[in-house]
Amino acid sequence: MTKQRLYSGMQPSADSLQIGNYIGALLQWRGMQEEYDAFFSVVDLHAITVAQDPEHLREKTRRTAAQYIAAGIEPSRSTLYVQSHVRAHAELAWILSTITGFGEAGRMTQFKDKSQKQGADATSVGLFTYPILMAADILLYQTDVVPVGDDQKQHVELTRDLAERFNSRFGDTFVVPKPVIQAETARIYDLQDPTSKMSKSAESHAGVLWLLDEPSVTAKKIMRAVTDSEGSVRYDRSEKPGVSNLLTIYSALSGRPIAEIEDEYAGRGYGDFKKGLRDVVVSEFEPVRARALELLDDPAELDRLLAVNADRAAEIADATLATVYERVGLLRRG
Numbered sequence: 001m002t003k004q005r006l007y008s009g010m011q012p013s014a015d016s017l018q019i020g021n022y023i024g025a026l027l028q029w030r031g032m033q034e035e036y037d038a039f040f041s042v043v044d045l046h047a048i049t050v051a052q053d054p055e056h057l058r059e060k061t062r063r064t065a066a067q068y069i070a071a072g073i074e075p076s077r078s079t080l081y082v083q084s085h086v087r088a089h090a091e092l093a094w095i096l097s098t099i100t101g102f103g104e105a106g107r108m109t110q111f112k113d114k115s116q117k118q119g120a121d122a123t124s125v126g127l128f129t130y131p132i133l134m135a136a137d138i139l140l141y142q143t144d145v146v147p148v149g150d151d152q153k154q155h156v157e158l159t160r161d162l163a164e165r166f167n168s169r170f171g172d173t174f175v176v177p178k179p180v181i182q183a184e185t186a187r188i189y190d191l192q193d194p195t196s197k198m199s200k201s202a203e204s205h206a207g208v209l210w211l212l213d214e215p216s217v218t219a220k221k222i223m224r225a226v227t228d229s230e231g232s233v234r235y236d237r238s239e240k241p242g243v244s245n246l247l248t249i250y251s252a253l254s255g256r257p258i259a260e261i262e263d264e265y266a267g268r269g270y271g272d273f274k275k276g277l278r279d280v281v282v283s284e285f286e287p288v289r290a291r292a293l294e295l296l297d298d299p300a301e302l303d304r305l306l307a308v309n310a311d312r313a314a315e316i317a318d319a320t321l322a323t324v325y326e327r328v329g330l331l332r333r334g
């Protein structure tokens with residue numbers, strides 16, 4: 001039986017990924033790459049919907065790709081590439097934009113939130129059409145499943161609507177993809193503000209564990225994580241968000257159930273618990289960080305790997321795009 005196809009991606013929005021990206025995305029992707037024919041992109045065209053420094057964007061793109069590989073996405077097994085290396089993404093996005101309703105795009109909550117914060121004049125049209133580009137990413141590869149966080153679910157629903165609309169208007173062309181929504185247990189919160197999701201774009205970095213931080217920095221951030229005055233290591237998301245978050249991280253990285261970790265630290269203080277967590281995180285990150293830095297030390301080799309993968313992606317994407325051009329009635333070049 002042929003494998004189902006999987007597609008996901010992340011923006012190159014920081015020099016380092018944070019532990020939420022690692023647990024919530026990379027670990028899941030790594031686990032799925034055997035069962036699925038998986039495609040993972042670094043979505044640089046999405047990143048430029050907000051202003052970027054050109055040199056820094058290039059650097060962040062390489063760094064993000066290196067961290068995918070270092071975390072165990074294998075470029076010989078999965079197709080791991082940079083979105084802008086495959087031209088079909090921008091081309092299909094244009095075609096899909098012509099069958100997307102203005103009101104339909106306007107209902108995307110991520111756009112509404114971001115544009116409300118920035119104001120209409122500071123918001124680019126690219127930010128408005130961002131979900132259409134995401135639909136193009138997914139549909140070009142005839143994707144069956146799309147693992148994402150729940151903030152992206154609405155974009156995958158739009159993708160499904162566009163695929164169905166195109167298919168009914170122009171004939172069966174696209175596979176209609178299904179979202180796979182990240183489990184609540186894979187959601188990581190800021191160590192200093194454990195009711196907000198940990199984010200690459202957090203204003204303060206004190207509560208963010210970066211994959212590429214020095215181990216001593218990671219250790220310090222864990223030892224200083226916000227807890228509570230009760231003093232007992234137990235999971236209670238609403239009453240004890242800080243400790244619960246640390247337990248989630250501990251469990252996700254050690255593979256041990258939360259109850260077992262609670263038992264281990266029963267009657268011991270937060271200091272002991274944090275030291276235990278520190279050891280788990282530092283030993284998980286250490287080889288990943290070392291491998292990422294090694295890859296970044298040889299950018300020519302990394303670029304070569306990405307080029308090979310982009311060729312593999314382009315072959316599939318170009319075939320889909322050719323069918324789309326044909327179906328919508330664009331005159332074939334003689």
Ligand code: AMP
Pocket residue numbers: 009010011013019020021022023024025147148149150182186187188189197198199200
């Ligand atoms: P972002 O950094 O927001 O572009 O997210 C990229 C990917 O990492 C998405 O699949 C998110 O669901 C996942 N992710 C980001 N932050 C977290 C977090 N705090 N906890 C769990 N997953 C996260």
Ligand code: TRP
Pocket residue numbers: 007008009010011043046133134137138146147148152
């Ligand atoms: N918009 C997604 C995010 O911010 C990233 C993304 C772009 C994506 N294209 C995709 C995710 C296609 C899944 C499939 O997280």
